[in-house]
Amino acid sequence: MQLSSRIVTTCAAMMLATSAFALTPAEQKAEKDRISNEYKTAKDQCKSLKGNAKDVCQEQAKGQEKVALAELKYQADASESNRLNVAKTKADADYAIAKEKCDDLAGNEKDVCKKDAKAAHVKALEAAKVADVRNNPSATAGDVAETRRDASDKVREADYKAAKERCDALSGDAKNACTEDAKRRFGQ
Structure with a gap:
């Protein structure tokens, strides 16, 4: 009986404390x-x-x-x-x-800069999505794993696009080698 009254008292105190932090x-x-x-x-x-x-x-x-x-x-x-x-x-x-x-910037430098900015944006958005699912009490471990997998795929694709854009500044065999290396690194 004492335990339940302590729980009620604790819950009431927490509710009051929470409302004290809310803005009027x-x-x-x-x-x-x-x-x-x-x-x-x-x-x-x-x-x-x-x-x-x-x-x-x-x-x-x-x-x-x-x-x-x-x-x-x-x-x-x-x-x-x-x-x-x-x-x-x-x-x-x-x-x-x-x-x-x-x-x-101009030319390829500008294109690379924009692809890098997009990759950073995708990373930040996907990290937010993963954190959202992880903090959701009704989410299962499978939901979290699937969200992480999807996020990883999107981040890898954005990173690949940025790496591929860097290759565009090259020509001939160097460009081909760069593109192949980017495909290999990012699983494309």
Whole structure:
């Protein structure tokens, strides 16, 4: 009997502690305003830049705002779907910034840069998916294994495409050898 009353007391304390960490509507609004002001400040700092540096700066400001808003949503409702959304938002923001940085390059270097950015994006998204399944209490070991397998396949394919793009800078036998090596390394 004492054990069950301790369990009830512990559960009640945990619920109160959890609700103490949740943001009130006023706090949420204040955080949104703070995020908006930080975005405006960051964007204003980009005005002094020129060319692609300005574009990269603006993309970074947008990315920071999107990530901050996703994290705020997760703070308000700490669900697995919101946690996954934070991870995806971070991956998308990093990808957008990386792609924008590639615009400084030309030719094959630019293509390789974009393929590398895409490969990093795929890795981050697939890692988020695996973590989501792993954290799902109803997921079986088979579900986790299948998700990992799918993620591994997608990451390997993205890495292969980046490696193959690097081979395009070569010609003749060197290009053929490079392409064959990439196929072998990434199981294509």
